[in-house]
Amino acid sequence: MKKKFKTDKHILIPKHQKLSDAQKQKLLEKYNVSVKELPRILKTDAAISSLGAKPGDVIKIARASETAGEAIFYRVVVDV
């Protein structure tokens, strides 16, 4: 491949943000779930390449939603 284009800048990509360990614990407690039960995102995903996320990290995604204005979604990073 040639030079990589900065993928976090596209109209389709919402804001991705890595949660700290404390934030992660708080989230899991709030929804009473384990990490395994969260929706997943691949480690190789283009949108999180700049975040340096490891498997097990939780990514907070602020989606622009047509119905709610902004909707917060969480995904856990997994290996392939």
Added chain:
Amino acid sequence: MGEYADKLPKKMLDDLRDYLEKKGKVNESKLKKILDTAVDEYNNARVQAGESVGLISAESIGEPGTQMTLNTFHFAGVMEMNVTLGLPRIIEILDGRKELQTPSMEIYLKQPYSKGKDIREFALALKETKLSDIALEFSISLIDSEIEVKLDKEKMKSLNINNSYVISSIGKQVKGFNAKDNKDSILLRMKSKEESVNEVYRAKEKIKDVHIKGVKGISQVLPVKRGEEYLIMTSGSNLADVLQLEGVDHYRTTTNNVDEIREILGIEAARQSIINEVFKVIENQGFNVDIRHIMLVADTMCVSGAVKGITRYGVVSEKASALARASFETPIKHIINAALIGEIDNLNSVVENVMLNQVVPIGTGMTDLIMKPKNGKN
């Protein structure tokens, strides 16, 4: 109002704020009352826990789906793009197909191209040119194992390329040839002497596909004006390469190929793209389906981090229950495999309980009775 950010969706808060600003001043206690009422109303309007939303979505998308156009339109000879529409397109998206019937892109441009400057030249430079497009004839001389490519000089002139450029692109992409420039044609001689006839013919086919100019996969281009600006619609899609180009607005340029978007922009972009594409078709056909149904489908397709189609190889294969999988398609395969590895079915979901004539965990059936015995008695 800040403290209500957790309790109400952002859009509702914004609308409320705009409305109250228009109405004039509201004092603190009144504002609190309004907001509390809004929170109550909002919570009442929410979907109840245990509601079978998937079923409602399926019905809501399926019902108008029966009335959609069944065939693709073909505009023969018209300079308009031919795009899959209606039911075939919806099926294509929801199946999570990788190869589309009619891949296409919308390429937005930066200034000054977006104002229409040199738009035709820019569009033509995108279009893929293969060697077979600029050649008049490919002929083979079996005695010398030579291939002669007669070139279309006029076409080459309009594309602004010369013989040496063609020779160097052939040399880069196909190995094992000595090329000779013959002005109107190019002579290609195989380096190794003893090539079988078959080899030479195979090489000829390979040479036909040599990429000369433009972006790979873009077979047609069409500059169009939308609103105030110009953009380029294409048939054929190659997001990765187009985004690298100078002058392309890589913030808005998209393709209709969901899998390509997943690969280059990530799973969240793919989800948004599924919603956009499905909604476009439904709107185009003049139906009125709530976007939340489509969001639910898109979410389901994207939970695993990859785009999974609503097929027996996609989301259905992810179901935890063997009985639920068997009830969809290819039941015998699933039951045999489950038996072979000794799978355990916890009967946690709907279909398997329907099969066994038990209460289905939906709505009121979701609740369980938990009792704490007092002092060990009772």
